[in-house]
Amino acid sequence: MTQPGPDTATVTLAHGNGGRLMRQLIDAVFVRQLGNPWLAPLADAAILPPFPDGDHELVFTSDGVTVQPLFFAGGDIGSLAVHGTVNDLAVCGATPRYLSLNAFLEEGLPLEALERIVESLAEAARACDVQVVAGDTKVLPRGLCGGLYFGVSGIGTRPAGLTLGTHGIRAGDAVLVSGPLGDHGIAVMLAREEFGLSGNLASDSASVLPLTRALLTMPGLRFMRDPTRGGLATVLHEVIQATGLGVTLEEPRLPIRGSVRSVCDMLGYDPLYLACEGRVVAIVAEDEADEALCRWQALPQGRGAQRIGALDPHHDRLLLVNEWGGERLLQELEDDPLPRIC
Amino acid sequence: MTQPGPDTATVTLAHGNGGRLMRQLIDAVFVRQLGNPWLAPLADAAILPPFPDGDHELVFTSDGVTVQPLFFAGGDIGSLAVHGTVNDLAVCGATPRYLSLNAFLEEGLPLEALERIVESLAEAARACDVQVVAGDTKVLPRGLCGGLYFGVSGIGTRPAGLTLGTHGIRAGDAVLVSGPLGDHGIAVMLAREEFGLSGNLASDSASVLPLTRALLTMPGLRFMRDPTRGGLATVLHEVIQATGLGVTLEEPRLPIRGSVRSVCDMLGYDPLYLACEGRVVAIVAEDEADEALCRWQALPQGRGAQRIGALDPHHDRLLLVNEWGGERLLQELEDDPLPRIC
Numbered sequence: 154m155t156q157p158g159p160d161t162a163t164v165t166l167a168h169g170n171g172g173r174l175m176r177q178l179i180d181a182v183f184v185r186q187l188g189n190p191w192l193a194p195l196a197d198a199a200i201l202p203p204f205p206d207g208d209h210e211l212v213f214t215s216d217g218v219t220v221q222p223l224f225f226a227g228g229d230i231g232s233l234a235v236h237g238t239v240n241d242l243a244v245c246g247a248t249p250r251y252l253s254l255n256a257f258l259e260e261g262l263p264l265e266a267l268e269r270i271v272e273s274l275a276e277a278a279r280a281c282d283v284q285v286v287a288g289d290t291k292v293l294p295r296g297l298c299g300g301l302y303f304g305v306s307g308i309g310t311r312p313a314g315l316t317l318g319t320h321g322i323r324a325g326d327a328v329l330v331s332g333p334l335g336d337h338g339i340a341v342m343l344a345r346e347e348f349g350l351s352g353n354l355a356s357d358s359a360s361v362l363p364l365t366r367a368l369l370t371m372p373g374l375r376f377m378r379d380p381t382r383g384g385l386a387t388v389l390h391e392v393i394q395a396t397g398l399g400v401t402l403e404e405p406r407l408p409i410r411g412s413v414r415s416v417c418d419m420l421g422y423d424p425l426y427l428a429c430e431g432r433v434v435a436i437v438a439e440d441e442a443d444e445a446l447c448r449w450q451a452l453p454q455g456r457g458a459q460r461i462g463a464l465d466p467h468h469d470r471l472l473l474v475n476e477w478g479g480e481r482l483l484q485e486l487e488d489d490p491l492p493r494i495c
Numbered sequence: 496m497t498q499p500g501p502d503t504a505t506v507t508l509a510h511g512n513g514g515r516l517m518r519q520l521i522d523a524v525f526v527r528q529l530g531n532p533w534l535a536p537l538a539d540a541a542i543l544p545p546f547p548d549g550d551h552e553l554v555f556t557s558d559g560v561t562v563q564p565l566f567f568a569g570g571d572i573g574s575l576a577v578h579g580t581v582n583d584l585a586v587c588g589a590t591p592r593y594l595s596l597n598a599f600l601e602e603g604l605p606l607e608a609l610e611r612i613v614e615s616l617a618e619a620a621r622a623c624d625v626q627v628v629a630g631d632t633k634v635l636p637r638g639l640c641g642g643l644y645f646g647v648s649g650i651g652t653r654p655a656g657l658t659l660g661t662h663g664i665r666a667g668d669a670v671l672v673s674g675p676l677g678d679h680g681i682a683v684m685l686a687r688e689e690f691g692l693s694g695n696l697a698s699d700s701a702s703v704l705p706l707t708r709a710l711l712t713m714p715g716l717r718f719m720r721d722p723t724r725g726g727l728a729t730v731l732h733e734v735i736q737a738t739g740l741g742v743t744l745e746e747p748r749l750p751i752r753g754s755v756r757s758v759c760d761m762l763g764y765d766p767l768y769l770a771c772e773g774r775v776v777a778i779v780a781e782d783e784a785d786e787a788l789c790r791w792q793a794l795p796q797g798r799g800a801q802r803i804g805a806l807d808p809h810h811d812r813l814l815l816v817n818e819w820g821g822e823r824l825l826q827e828l829e830d831d832p833l834p835r836i837c
Contacts (some may be wrong), residue, residue, distance in 0.1 A: 164604040179632060182610050186617035200743030205768040211553075213594035213650060217633040239828040253557035254525075255597065262506040268524050275528035287648070290521060291559040292511025294834055304597030304646020306629070308555060412539040413801025437722075492636055 159251075171383025172390075172486025181289055212247035212309040218304045221493040223270060223343035227336075227355030228430075230301060233495065234448040236430055237381065238307035239281045243365040244377040244433060247309030252278065253287035253302035253334050260295040270301065274466030283307070299493065309364040319395035321375040324466035327442035328400060330447050331364050332357065332457040334385055335413045337489045341494055342416065355413050357366070359431035364455055367448040372436030379436050380494050386483045388434050389471050398471060400455030402462035404475040425473075426486055428494045436464065464481050502563065503680070508781030513725025514828025531804055532758045537555035548821060553587035554651040554807040556580055561644045563835040565612060567686035569678075570772075572617030572643060575837065578700050578772055580784040581623045582651035585707040586775060587660050587748075589651030594620065595629035598644035602637040612643065623702045625649070625731075641835065658708045661737035666808035670742060673706050673775040673791050674699065674799040680769030683836055684758065692761075696754050701773035706797055709790040717781030722776050723837050727766040728825045730776050731813050744804035746817040767815075768828055778806065 167174045183237065216237040235252065239390045242249040254274075258267065278285055341354040342348055361379055380388045389400045409424045417424050420477045437445045442460055449455030465472070470481040509516045533792045558579040565572045577594065585590040596616075600609065621628055653680040681697040684690055703721055710716045721731045731742045751766045759766050773796065786800050791797030808815070 158658070163606060164600045164602055164634055166602050166634050168600070169632060175632065178606075179630075182613050183598075183630060183632070185594075186613045187620070187630075189626045189628065192834055211650070213593055213595055213629050215597050215629040215631045215646075215648065217597040217646065219599065219633045219635060222546055231816070251555055253555055253648045254529075255557050255648070256525075256578045257559055257561065257599070258506045259643055259644070260508050261504055264504060264506060264520075264524070267506065271524050271528045278529070283697065284531045285530065285554050288510060288521075288525060288529075289519065289557045289559045289646075290525075291561045291644075292506055292508050292665040292831070292834065293561060293641060293644075296638065297641040297813060302633075302635075303600070304557075304559065304631075304648075305593045305598070306557065306646075306648030307652060308553070308650065328601060357689040479618070489634070492634065 166489040166492050169492065170486050170489035171387045174487070176335050178310045182405070188450060207317070208313055208352055209310045210313050212242055212245050212311055212421055213306070214308045216241055217304050218495065219299065219300055219493050220346050220495055222342060223300055226340045227495060228358035229270055229273050230303065231270035232277040233358050233430060234303040234305045235277035235281060235283070236360055237495065238305040239283060240361045240379040242307050242309035243360070243362045244379050245311065246315045246365065246369050247311040249281060249283045250309045252283050252285045253306045255284050256290045256292065257298050257302040258292050258300035260292055262300055267301065268443065279386045281362065301430065308394040317376060317434060318378055319392055322392065322396045322398065322464060323348045324464050325438050326375055326436050326464045327460050328402070328462040329435045329442065329457050329458060329460050330385065330408065330416055333408045333410050334429060334432065335409060335417070335424035335427035337430040338491060338494055339413045340417050342491065348420070352412055352416065354410070356466055357429055357431035358420065359454065360371065361431060361433050361449050363452050364433045366451060367452060368435055370447055371437065371441055371445060373441030374435065375438070376436040379429065380432055381428045381430060383486050384428060385434060386425045386471060387486055390479050390485045391434065393469060393471060399468035399470050400462055400470060401465040401472045401474060404473050406459050408457045408459045410438055422490055425483060426490060430495065434464040498748035498791060508831040509829060510835050511834065512789050512828050512831035513729045516829070529650060544624050548680045550655055551652045552655050554584055554587050556583040557643065557649070557776045560584055560837065561835050562683060562837055563639065563641055564686050565608060566641055567698055568682045571612055571683050572645065573612035574619040575772060576645040576647045577616055577623060578702055579837065580647045580720045581625060582703045582721040584649050584651035585702070585704045586721050587653065588657045588707065588711055589653040590649045591625045591649055593623050593650045594627045595648045596627050596630045598630065599640050599644040599783050600632065601640035601642050602634055604642055609643065615656065622656050623704065624740065634719045644663060659716065659718060661718055661734055662742065664738045664778055664806060666739035666740055666806050667781045668717055668778050669742070669781050669802050670793070671777045671784065671787055671802050671803040672750065672801060673797050675750045675752050675755070676771060676774065677751060677759070677766035677769035679753045679772040680833060680836055681758050682834065688763060690762070692758065694754055694758065696752065699771055699773035701796065703773060705794050706775045706791060709794060710777055710787055711780065713783055713787060715783030716777065717780070718778040720776050721771065722774055723772060725828050726770055726798065727776060728767045729828055730828045733813060735745035735813060738806070741807040741812050741814060742804055743814045743816060744809040746815050748801050748803045750799045752822055764832055768832060772837065
C-alpha cells in the first residue's frame with residue numbers, strides 16, 4: 154500500500170484538512186481502487202459524458218458537511234450544505250439543478266434545531282433555484298455522531314465542450330479572488346465556546362453562482378475554484394501540482410478583514426489556510442484580468458474582489474511577497490487547524 | 496410544527512427505523528420544507544424530468560450507510576454502500592450509471608480497514624457496472640463517528656414513460672418476494688459480539704439488477720421495492736398507505752431460513768421486519784404472477800422466490816394468515832429493533 158502519511162496505521166484529523174495528507178489518503182485508498190475516466194478526485198465535480206443528446210453535460214458532485222457548532226453567524230449547517238454543493242457545481246461552469254440529501258442524525262438532537270436547519274436549507278435551495286429531490290435519514294446512537302452530519306450530492310448541467318480546468322493554465326496568468334478571505338473559518342471559530350471569543354464577523358456562506366456566471370463568457374477564463382477547507386493556499390497548491398508552475402502572491406493585495414487578521418494573530422492561524430464558503434478563486438489570462446476584476450467588482454458579492462498574484466514560471470512553489478519585497482513560502486497544509494469547519 | 500411522534504423534543508433511534516416515526520419525522524420536517532414535484536420521500540429515488548431529449552429519464556437516489564460492525568458475513572460497509580444505491584435505482588427500473596461517495600471517517604480508524612472496505616466497494620461497483628465519479632472525505636474527531644459512515648448518491652437512466660409505482664396497484668394483485676427474508680439483519684446481528692452468538696448465515700447483500708430486469712418487460716408489473724430497513728412489513732405498510740388497500744400474506748409461503756427463524760425466536764425479533772439487502776418485493780397483476788415467479792426462479796438470485804400474498808380490498812391492514820387460517824395483524828414498526836443495520 155502507498156503510505157498515506159507519517160501516521161500510517163490509522164486515520165488522523167490531518168487526513169481531513171484538505172492538504173497533503175488528505176490528498177495522499179485519497180490517492181492511496183480511493184483513487185487507486187475507484188479510478189475511472191470521470192473521477193477527478195481533487196476537482197469539485199465529475200463532468201459526465203454528454204448525455205444523451207450531445208448538447209449538455211451532466212456535472213455530478215458530492216460534499217460532506219460536519220460543521221460544529223450547527224449554528225454560527227451568517228449561516229448554519231443547512232444553508233452551508235446547499236452552498237457547498239451549489240458552489241462546487243458553479244465553479245465547474247454548471248447550473249445547479251438537483252440535490253440529494255443524506256442526513257445522519259444523532260439520537261437526542263433537539264427536533265427544534267433540526268427543523269430550523271432544514272428550514273434554512275430549504276430557503277437556501279430556493280434562493281439557488283435547486284430542488285432537493287432525493288434523501289435518506291439515518292439515526293445514530295447517542296455519542297456516535299456530533300449532532301448532525303449531511304452528505305449532499307448535486308447534479309448540474311453545462312453546455313458541452315466548456316474547457317475549464319488546470320490544463321488551460323499558462324505562465325503569466327493572473328490569480329483573482331472574489332472577496333475577503335477567511336470569514337467563514339473565523340465566524341465558526343467565534344461560535345465555538347471553547348475559544349472564549351466573541352465578535353460580529355459573519356460567515357461568507359453564500360452561492361457563488363453570480364460570480365461564476367459573470368466570468369463564464371470570457372475566453373481567457375482558465376479555472377475557477379471555491380477555496381473551502383484548506384483555504385486559498387490549498388487551492389493554489391493543487392494548481393501548482395497540476396501545472397508544474399509556481400504562484401507568486403502579492404501580500405498587500407490580499408483581501409483580509411482586520412477582524413479576521415486580529416483573531417488569526419491571537420490564535421496563531423494563517424487566514425490564507427482558512428475556509429471560505431462564498432468566494433471564488435479564478436485564474437484568467439493576463440490580458441483579461443482587468444476585465445474579469447471589473448465584472449466581479451460590479452456585483453454585490455464581488456465588491457471586495459482583488460487581483461492577488463500570477464502564475465510564475467521561475468519557481469514551482471507558493472510564494473508570498475510582502476510590500477518590502479520580502480518572500481515567504483506557503484507550505485502545503487500538514488495538520489488540521491480546524492476540524493469540523495465545514 | 497406537526498408532531499413527529501410521542502417523543503417530540505429530540506431525535507430518537509426509532510426515528511431511524513424505517514417505520515411510522517421515521518415517516519412522520521420526514522413528513523413533518525423534511526417534506527414540509529423541501530417539497531417539490533420530484534421529491535418522493537418514501538420512494539427510493541427521484542425520477543427527474545426527461546432531460547434533455549425526451550427519450551430517457553434521469554433517476555437520482557441517495558442512501559446513508561452506517562452498518563456496525565463494518566465487516567460481516569457476506570459483505571462489509573463498502574459492498575453494502577454500492578448495493579444499497581444500485582438497488583434503489585434498479586427497483587425504479589433504472590440502469591445505474593454513476594455513484595458519488597461521501598465518506599465520514601473517524602479519527603483512529605485503521606487505514607488497513609479503510610483500504611479493505613474501499614477495495615470491496617470498488618469490486619462491487621465493477622460488478623454492477625457503475626462508476627464512482629465524485630466524492631468527498633471528512634474526518635471526525637475520535638468519538639464523534641462510529642468508525643465510518645458513507646453517504647452514497649446514484650444516477651441511473653431509464654426509458655421515459657415507464658410507469659412503476661404504487662398508483663398502478665389494484666385489488667387482487669399478487670405480492671412476490673425474490674428470496675429468503677431477514678438474512679442481512681441476522682448476519683449483521685451475528686457479527687455483533689454483544690449478542691454472543693455465532694452462525695454461518697451470510698448477508699444477502701447483492702445487486703438486484705438481474706431480478707428487476709427480468710420483470711421490467713411485463714405489462715402487469717406494478718411496483719418493485721427492496722425491503723431494507725424495516726423489512727417486508729415496512730414496504731407493505733407503505734403500499735397500504737398509498738393505495739388504501741389491505742395486504743393479506745400467507746405465512747406458509749414466506750421464504751424464511753430456519754437459522755433466521757431460530758435466531759429471531761431466541762432474541763425476540765420478527766423476520767418480517769428485518770432488513771434484506773439483495774431481495775425485491777414486486778407487485779404484479781394476478782394473471783401474470785406465475786410468469787413473474789418463473790422468471791425469478793430461473794435466476795440464481797431468485798431460486799428462493801415465492802408468491803406470498805395479495806392486495807386485498809376487504810380490509811386496509813397488513814394481515815398474516817397461518818396454515819390453520821389464524822390471522823395476525825402486523826403493525827407498523829414503532830421502536831428501532833436494530834440500529835445501524837444498514
